[in-house]
Amino acid sequence: xxxxxxxxxxxxxxxxxxxxxxxxxxxxxxxxxxxxxxxxxxxxxxxxxxxxxxxxxxxxxxxxxxxxxxxxxxxxxxxxxxxxxxxxxxxxxxxxxxxxxxxxxxxxxxxxxxxxxxxxxxxxxxxxxxxxxxxxxxxxxxxxxxxxxxxxxxxxxxxxxxxxxxxxxxxxx
Amino acid sequence: xxxxxxxxxxxxxxxxxxxxxxxxxxxxxxxxxxxxxxxxxxxxxxxxxxxxxxxxxxxxxxxxxxxxxxxxxxxxxxxxxxxxxxxxxxxxxxxxxxxxxxxxxxxxxxxxxxxxxxxxxxxxxxxxxxxxxxxxxxxxx
Numbered sequence: 001x002x003x004x005x006x007x008x009x010x011x012x013x014x015x016x017x018x019x020x021x022x023x024x025x026x027x028x029x030x031x032x033x034x035x036x037x038x039x040x041x042x043x044x045x046x047x048x049x050x051x052x053x054x055x056x057x058x059x060x061x062x063x064x065x066x067x068x069x070x071x072x073x074x075x076x077x078x079x080x081x082x083x084x085x086x087x088x089x090x091x092x093x094x095x096x097x098x099x100x101x102x103x104x105x106x107x108x109x110x111x112x113x114x115x116x117x118x119x120x121x122x123x124x125x126x127x128x129x130x131x132x133x134x135x136x137x138x139x140x141x142x143x144x145x146x147x148x149x150x151x152x153x154x155x156x157x158x159x160x161x162x163x164x165x166x167x168x169x170x171x172x173x
Numbered sequence: 174x175x176x177x178x179x180x181x182x183x184x185x186x187x188x189x190x191x192x193x194x195x196x197x198x199x200x201x202x203x204x205x206x207x208x209x210x211x212x213x214x215x216x217x218x219x220x221x222x223x224x225x226x227x228x229x230x231x232x233x234x235x236x237x238x239x240x241x242x243x244x245x246x247x248x249x250x251x252x253x254x255x256x257x258x259x260x261x262x263x264x265x266x267x268x269x270x271x272x273x274x275x276x277x278x279x280x281x282x283x284x285x286x287x288x289x290x291x292x293x294x295x296x297x298x299x300x301x302x303x304x305x306x307x308x309x310x311x312x313x314x
Contacts, residue, residue, distance in 0.1 A: 008248055008249055009248075012243075012246070012248035012249070015242060015246055015248060016239060016242065016243065016248060019238060019239055019242040020235070020239060022238070023202070023206060023234070023235040023238045023239065024235070026203065026206035026207055026234075026238075027206050027209075027231045027234065027235055029206075029207060030205075030206045030207045030208060030209045030227075030231055030234075031209070031227065031228075031231060033207070033208070033210075034209055034210045034224075034227050035210070144211055145211070147277075148214075148215075148277070149277075150272065150275035150276050150277040150278075151275055151276075153271075153272035153273075153275065155214070155215065155268060155271055155272055155277065156211075156212065156214035156215050157214040157221060158210060158211055158212055158213040158214030158215070158221040159211040159212075159214065160214075
């Protein structure tokens with residue numbers, strides 16, 4: 001079999017060069033925005049965390065089994081770019097969209113003491129230790145695209161996250 | 174009538190296939206470039222939160238964008254289709270290893286098939302590349 005590679009020509013080269021330049025500009029923009037967008041408490045690492053604006057502000061698990069640690073309140077969830085992709089898991093009955101967003105994930109919330117215990121992980125992986133949050137907290141799962149979900153598998157955990165907010169909607173850090 | 178429709182389809186179907194495959198690659202390339210952190214979960218072995226995974230996604234998105242333009246504008250379309258096929262094969266293998274055969278994986282197998290088909294079509298309309306445009310009846314524009 002012989003594959004013939006054609007000559008691109010100056011017009012083709014110019015168009016490819018222009019596209020390459022546009023791609024570099026878009027890539028620089030994407031690189032600078034890599035830490036924004038989804039909450040830092042990504043499920044990709046297998047450890048549930050409350051959402052935080054930066055990785056360095058990510059909280060540590062509460063050491064007390066019954067008392068939720070006091071946490072700082074961050075910005076409103078509604079002010080975050082991923083707000084429209086956040087689906088409430090707790091309290092109340094989950095919507096169909098929330099159930100769909102949970103594909104491949106396992107999130108469980110239980111009342112414990114004066115707060116709630118949240119466990120979030122990936123199906124097929126070991127469950128991480130639960131985290132405690134104050135009473136009234138709301139739990140959301142973030143799924144920016146369900147196009148990577150199939151059956152009971154989420155192929156791309158990079159676009160998933162877990163967010164816990166106060167009753168007023170401020171993200172718990 | 175049927176013959177002319179068949180001839181028309183034979184002449185323009187590769188163009189439609191090329192443009193549609195290009196649109197698919199452009200969509201993914203663009204989104205990988207502007208929001209790479211949402212795609213790092215697909216990078217095998219590496220942690221999704223690592224900078225290296227972001228860089229790999231950006232590089233992948235850049236290549237996809239170039240291939241998309243090459244296909245849509247028909248700049249060396251068979252070569253672009255062949256490279257696309259290699260990339261898609263890597264994606265299919267990666268997805269299969271990660272989650273087994275699924276509707277999502279098989280959808281990509283279909284796109285892979287489209288790319289493979291395009292590597293085998295020597296004569297196409299709306300070509301920007303002179304050499305590949307030349308068939309038995311000379312250049313076609």
